[in-house]
Amino acid sequence: MKIATWNVNSVKARLPNIIEWLRLAQPDVLLLQEIKVIDENFPSFDFQSIGYSSAVHGQKAYNGVAILSKKPITEIRIGLPGDEKDEQSRYIECCINLSKNINLRVASIYLPNGNPVETDKFSYKIRWMERLISHAKTLLEKEELIILGGDYNVIPSDYDCYDPIIWKDDALGRPEIRSRFRTLINLGLTEAWRSLHRETHVYSFWDYQAGAWQKDNGVRIDHLLLSPQAADLLENCEIDKNPRGQKKASDHTPVWCELRL
DNA sequence: ATGGTCGGTCCCCGA
Numbered sequence: 001m002k003i004a005t006w007n008v009n010s011v012k013a014r015l016p017n018i019i020e021w022l023r024l025a026q027p028d029v030l031l032l033q034e035i036k037v038i039d040e041n042f043p044s045f046d047f048q049s050i051g052y053s054s055a056v057h058g059q060k061a062y063n064g065v066a067i068l069s070k071k072p073i074t075e076i077r078i079g080l081p082g083d084e085k086d087e088q089s090r091y092i093e094c095c096i097n098l099s100k101n102i103n104l105r106v107a108s109i110y111l112p113n114g115n116p117v118e119t120d121k122f123s124y125k126i127r128w129m130e131r132l133i134s135h136a137k138t139l140l141e142k143e144e145l146i147i148l149g150g151d152y153n154v155i156p157s158d159y160d161c162y163d164p165i166i167w168k169d170d171a172l173g174r175p176e177i178r179s180r181f182r183t184l185i186n187l188g189l190t191e192a193w194r195s196l197h198r199e200t201h202v203y204s205f206w207d208y209q210a211g212a213w214q215k216d217n218g219v220r221i222d223h224l225l226l227s228p229q230a231a232d233l234l235e236n237c238e239i240d241k242n243p244r245g246q247k248k249a250s251d252h253t254p255v256w257c258e259l260r261l
Numbered sequence: 262a263t264g265g266t267c268g269g270t271c272c273c274c275g276a
Contacts, residue, residue, distance in 0.1 A: 061268085062269085251267075
C-alpha cells in the first residue's frame with residue numbers, strides 16, 4: 001500500500017505531470033495540495049480514466065486540497081474543525097476502504113505558509129496548527145490506521161534546510177512553528193521520512209527563483225505523519241526528486257511511503 | 262553579466 005503527498009501548485013497547470021507520475025509511481029493514494037481550482041473545475045474524469053476516485057475541497061486561485069485513491073473513498077470531511085469562519089481550503093480527510101473490515105484514514109493538509117512573520121498571516125498559521133493539534137488528538141483516540149500528509153510549511157530541524165541562518169527567521173523555520181510541529185508529533189505521530197532516514201539536507205521543495213533547484217537550495221517541508229497503528233506497518237518512505245527536474249515542474253516534489261497492507 | 266520564477270488572476274498577490 002503506497003501513499004503519497006504532492007503540492008502540485010495548480011492541478012490544471014500540472015495535469016500532464018501528475019498523470020505521468022501516477023502511471024510511473026502507481027501510488028494507491030495521492031494527497032494533493034494547492035490545486036487552485038474550485039470543485040467543479042477539478043479534473044476528476046482525467047483521474048477516473050486511469051483508475052482513481054477523488055475527494056476535493058477546492059478554492060478559486062489559491063489553496064485547495066484533494067485526495068485521489070484507487071480504493072473506494074468514504075466518510076469525507078471538508079475543512080479543519082475549530083473555526084467556522086476560516087474560508088481557506090486547506091484540509092480534507094476521508095476513509096479509504098482497503099477491504100471489508102480494514103480502513104485507512106488519510107488527510108491532505110496544506111498548512112498556512114505564515115510569511116511575513118510580523119503579520120496576521122503568522123498568527124493564522126499558529127492558530128491553524130493548534131486546531132490541527134486538537135483535531136489530531138481526537139483522531140488518535142480512534143486508534144486507527146491514520147496518515148496526516150501534506151505541505152506542512154514546517155522545516156522540522158536545521159538539518160532539513162540548506163541554510164539554517166536564513167530559515168530561522170522565516171515562518172517555515174521559526175521556533176514557535178517548530179515547537180508546535182513537535183507538539184503534534186509528540187501526540188504519538190511518526191514523521192515517516194525522518195523515522196527511516198538519517199541523512200541531512202534532503203529536500204522536498206525548491207523555490208523557482210534564483211536557481212534554487214540547480215544549486216540544491218531546498219527545504220524539507222512535505223511530511224507524512226503516521227498514527228502508531230500505521231507506523232507499525234511502515235516499510236519504506238522516499239522523496240521522489242524526478243518530477244521536480246522535469247519541464248513545467250511544481251516547486252514541490254512527491255513524498256511517498258509504503259505500509260505493509 | 263547589477264538580474265535570475267511561477268500560477269492565477271479584479272495587472273498585482275501569494276508562494
